[in-house]
Every structure is written in structure tokens, then in C-alpha cells.
Amino acid sequence: MSVSEKFYQAFLYNDRWVQYLRGVGTTLLVTVIALAIGIVIGTVVALVRTAHDQQREKRNPLLAAVNFILQIYVTVIRGTPMMVQLLIMAMVIFASSRNFTLVGALTLGINSGAYVSEIIRGGLMAVDSGQMEAGRSLGLNYISTMRFIIIPQAIKAVLPALGNEFIILLKDTSLITFIGGKELLYAAQGIMNRTYEAMFPLLIVAGMYLILVMIFTWLLGRFERKLRESDRR
Amino acid sequence: MKKLITILLAGCMVLALAACSGGASGGGTQASTAPAAETPAFATVNAGKLTMSTNAAFPPYEMTKDDGSFEGIDVEIAGAIAKELGLELQIDDMDFDAALLAVQQGKSDIVMAGVTVNDERKQVMDFSDSYSTGVQVIIVPEGSDIASVDDLAGHTIGTQRGTTGNIYCTDEFGEENVVAYDNGLTATQALVNGQIDCIVIDSAPAAEFVKANPGLAILDTEYATEDYAIGLGKGNTELKDAVNAALQKLIADGTVQSIVDKYIKAE
Numbered sequence: 001m002s003v004s005e006k007f008y009q010a011f012l013y014n015d016r017w018v019q020y021l022r023g024v025g026t027t028l029l030v031t032v033i034a035l036a037i038g039i040v041i042g043t044v045v046a047l048v049r050t051a052h053d054q055q056r057e058k059r060n061p062l063l064a065a066v067n068f069i070l071q072i073y074v075t076v077i078r079g080t081p082m083m084v085q086l087l088i089m090a091m092v093i094f095a096s097s098r099n100f101t102l103v104g105a106l107t108l109g110i111n112s113g114a115y116v117s118e119i120i121r122g123g124l125m126a127v128d129s130g131q132m133e134a135g136r137s138l139g140l141n142y143i144s145t146m147r148f149i150i151i152p153q154a155i156k157a158v159l160p161a162l163g164n165e166f167i168i169l170l171k172d173t174s175l176i177t178f179i180g181g182k183e184l185l186y187a188a189q190g191i192m193n194r195t196y197e198a199m200f201p202l203l204i205v206a207g208m209y210l211i212l213v214m215i216f217t218w219l220l221g222r223f224e225r226k227l228r229e230s231d232r233r
Numbered sequence: 234m235k236k237l238i239t240i241l242l243a244g245c246m247v248l249a250l251a252a253c254s255g256g257a258s259g260g261g262t263q264a265s266t267a268p269a270a271e272t273p274a275f276a277t278v279n280a281g282k283l284t285m286s287t288n289a290a291f292p293p294y295e296m297t298k299d300d301g302s303f304e305g306i307d308v309e310i311a312g313a314i315a316k317e318l319g320l321e322l323q324i325d326d327m328d329f330d331a332a333l334l335a336v337q338q339g340k341s342d343i344v345m346a347g348v349t350v351n352d353e354r355k356q357v358m359d360f361s362d363s364y365s366t367g368v369q370v371i372i373v374p375e376g377s378d379i380a381s382v383d384d385l386a387g388h389t390i391g392t393q394r395g396t397t398g399n400i401y402c403t404d405e406f407g408e409e410n411v412v413a414y415d416n417g418l419t420a421t422q423a424l425v426n427g428q429i430d431c432i433v434i435d436s437a438p439a440a441e442f443v444k445a446n447p448g449l450a451i452l453d454t455e456y457a458t459e460d461y462a463i464g465l466g467k468g469n470t471e472l473k474d475a476v477n478a479a480l481q482k483l484i485a486d487g488t489v490q491s492i493v494d495k496y497i498k499a500e
Binding site for chain 1: 313330333334356357358395400408409412413415423429
């Protein structure tokens with residue numbers, strides 16, 4: 001079989017490209033859900049942990065307890081492989097769920113949250129302590145100072161690192177194939193099993209991931225430029 | 234402009250890589266046929282060894298033992314064939330779809346994993362004579378509302394990726410109703426969990442899965458009986474003839490039958 005015939009068989013024959021496109025749809029859906037979960041969890045965890053670490057004289061026992069639990073969360077999630085977490089979620093915790101895509105998205109989101117929290121925490125801690133002091137001395141309370149002064153500066157600093165994490169997240173969606181999630185890699189494997197040809201389905205899928213990541217990078221770059229508009233450097 | 238060049242360069246790299254893989258596989262087959270002219274009539278991937286790729290989660294044809302070694306009908310038949318050919322049997326365990334690809338790409342000499350002979354597979358690999366048969370059956374939980382193949386529509390069907398059952402079901406009931414698992418054991422776990430409604434898989438492993446998991450039952454289907462055979466690389470006629478000769482001898486002297494009887498108790 002010639003190369004063009006192989007490509008035809010892997011992509012065009014029997015409208016197989018539709019399968020890839022459906023895979024892209026699932027991949028994007030999972031990425032968006034996981035991203036949202038990751039950002040929410042990550043921000044909350046980072047804010048609580050920063051608040052705990054930055055308190056001065058009297059220590060808040062409630063904050064200490066929550067901080068301790070969140071530390072366990074970050075340790076466990078960062079300390080176990082993504083694949084193992086996915087299998088545990090699909091076969092133990094949500095053993096009776098049929099929505100493999102959603103279980104996958106949830107797992108990826110929880111996983112991403114741990115990494116995002118550390119990135120954001122790093123950003124918050126990096127903002128000079130004088131900024132907080134200045135805000136407080138101008139009469140803003142802790143929350144307002146965080147919201148209007150600290151967080152905007154932190155976001156700009158952590159954006160490249162966050163972009164990295166999101167790209168990893170997008171590519172990790174391919175793992176949900178192994179719990180039955182029908183995303184891009186699943187489509188390629190299905191076609192490989194019918195044609196017994198591995199090259200084109202895999203190259204096509206690799207190309208599609210690459211395009212998705214490039215679009216993603218471009219969007220992030222635009223966002224970064226937007227935030228830099230008022231910079232004087 | 235710079236971006237355009239970058240994209241073009243990336244494209245060139247992909248093509249170069251593709252060309253590489255094509256060239257390498259061409260070279261591989263040459264290398265493996267060259268020594269064939271010397272002493273034996275056939276060459277193997279590893280000299281002195283018969284390399285068999287399989288998916289050892291397909292009882293009673295192949296399964297792992299607690300010490301990590303393999304047993305089963307295919308394993309014993311392959312062992313007997315290797316002995317006939319004066320080779321040592323080496324087993325590579327992997328996913329079923331990967332096991333089929335391994336023999337096509339010259340990474341293994343034979344694939345034995347309860348492989349059904351069909352026309353699509355004949356296009357990409359050669360097959361020995363058949364040594365056993367199987368049929369696709371349905372596993373359901375007891376008390377399921379599925380009573381025959383006709384009831385499958387609208388239910389979530391579990392299958393093993395790359396098997397004939399997987400292909401039949403996606404053709405007949407649509408990709409969206411079929412879930413492909415890496416092996417039958419994982420599919421059975423999902424069925425026990427209630428994540429899928431039934432499994433379509435070969436009869437012999439189905440019997441093993443049902444035996445191991447109380448509360449499951451087997452339904453017959455009207456799918457045609459399938460011939461299991463040993464898959465070999467396309468055009469590897471020397472090895473195919475040698476394997477066939479050994480297989481025929483083993484069938485004639487009753488070895489194959491006794492191995493099958495050992496694992497599948499006649500009812």
C-alpha cells in the first residue's frame with residue numbers, strides 16, 4: 001500500500017476524520033473543565049496557605065487546621081502518578097459512574113489544582129511585603145489589599161509558569177483513554193485497530209495536539225501582552 | 234515570516250522522521266532474511282529463540298502466574314512448537330493491539346493471543362493453520378434485561394480493544410455505545426462495578442471471567458465461529474511453513490488436543 005493510500009485509509013476513508021474531530025471535542029471539553037477546576041482549587045489553596053504563612057503575631061487555629069489538610073492534599077496529589085490517580089478515581093472512588101469523560105476531567109482538575117496552587121502561592125509570596133504594608137497603611141483591609149494590589153501583580157509574574165501547567169494538562173487528557181474516555185488518542189487507537197497501520201493515526205493525533213497547544217500558547221501570549229500594556233520596561 | 238519558516242521546518246522534521254521509520258523497517262526485514270540462506274530454513278528475531286507476542290489477560294489461552302511467568306493453551310502450544318523447531322520460547326506480554334502490531338513490525342516472530350483469522354488481518358499478516366476455535370459471547374450480570382443480541386442496542390457494551398468483538402460492536406451499535414478496554418479483565422471489573430451493561434468477548438475467556446466473578450452469566454450470540462491461528466509477519470513463508478509443519482505434527486499426535494482439554498474442561 002502506498003503512503004497516500006495509507007493516509008487516505010487513516011483519515012478520509014469512511015469519514016474517519018469525524019472520529020478525530022469528535023476526539024478533539026472531548027479533549028477540549030476535558031481540558032476546559034479540568035482547567036476551571038484546577039484554577040478554582042489552586043487559587044483557594046494558595047490564598048489559604050499564603051494567609052496562614054503570612055500571619056504575624058497571633059496564629060489562627062482554624063487557619064492552621066485547614067492549612068494542614070491542604071498540605072496533605074498537595075503532598076498526596078503531587079506524590080502519586082497521574083495514571084494511578086486516574087485509575088483509582090475510575091475504578092475505586094467512582095466505580096459506578098458511567099461518565100468516563102467527566103471522571104477524567106475531575107481527576108485532571110484535582111491533579112492540576114495541586115500544581116497550580118504551588119505556582120500561585122509562589123507568585124503571592126514573591127510580591128514584596130512592602131506592598132502589603134503600604135496597602136494596609138492606606139486603610140485597605142487584608143482582603144482588599146490582596147484583591148487590588150497583591151493578586152494583580154502576582155498573576156503577571158506566574159503567567160508563564162501557569163501556561164506551562166495548562167499545556168501539560170491539555171496533553172495529559174490523552175491518559176483518559178485508559179479509563180474509557182473517548183478523546184483524541186482513543187479515536188486513533190480505534191482506527192489503528194481496524195487498519196493495522198500505526199503510523200498515520202499516531203502522526204495525525206500528534207499533529208492535532210501540537211496545533212491545539214500552539215493555539216493555546218498564542219492565546220496565552222496575547223493575554224500576557226494585554227497585561228503588560230501599562231508596564232514601563 | 235520567521236513563524237512560517239519555523240512551521241515549514243517542523244513539517245520537514247515530521248516527514249524526515251516518517252521516512253526514517255519506513256527505511257528502518259525495510260532494513261529490518263532484510264537483516265532477518267539474510268542469515269536464512271545459511272543453515273536453518275527460517276530466521277527468527279532473536280537467534281535461537283522463538284519470540285511470541287501476546288496479551289496475557291486472556292484466560293485460558295494465556296494468563297500470568299503469580300511468579301510473573303505465563304501459562305495457558307497458547308503458551309503451551311507455542312512451547313511445543315518451539316521445541317519441535319529446536320528453539321527456546323520467549324514471551325513478550327503487551328496489550329492485544331500492540332501484540333498484533335509487534336509481529337507485523339518484525340519485533341516478534343509469532344503472535345498467539347487467541348487471534349481470530351479475518352480478511353483485514355490477512356492483508357497485513359500471514360496466518361498458520363488454525364489450532365482452535367472460539368465464538369463471541371455476551372457476558373451480562375444476572376437479572377439483566379439483555380436476553381439476546383437483539384437487546385444490545387441502547388446499552389453500553391464493554392469490549393477488549395482491537396478484538397473482533399470490539400470491531401463487530403462498533404460497526405453494529407456505533408462507537409458511542411462501545412467502550413474499549415485494554416484487556417478483558419478490566420472490562421469485567423467495569424461490568425462488576427456496573428459501569429457498563431455487558432461485555433462482548435470470546436467464549437473461552439468469558440467462561441473464565443464468569444467463573445471468577447459470581448453474579449455474571451453468559452449469553453450466546455449468532456456471530457460466526459472464529460478460527461484461532463498463529464499470526465506471522467507478512468511474507469515470512471519459511472517460518473510459516475516450519476510452524477505449520479510443527480503444528481500439524483502436534484495436532485496429529487494429540488498434543489494440541491490434550492493441551493486444550495487440560496485448560497477447557499469438556500462439559
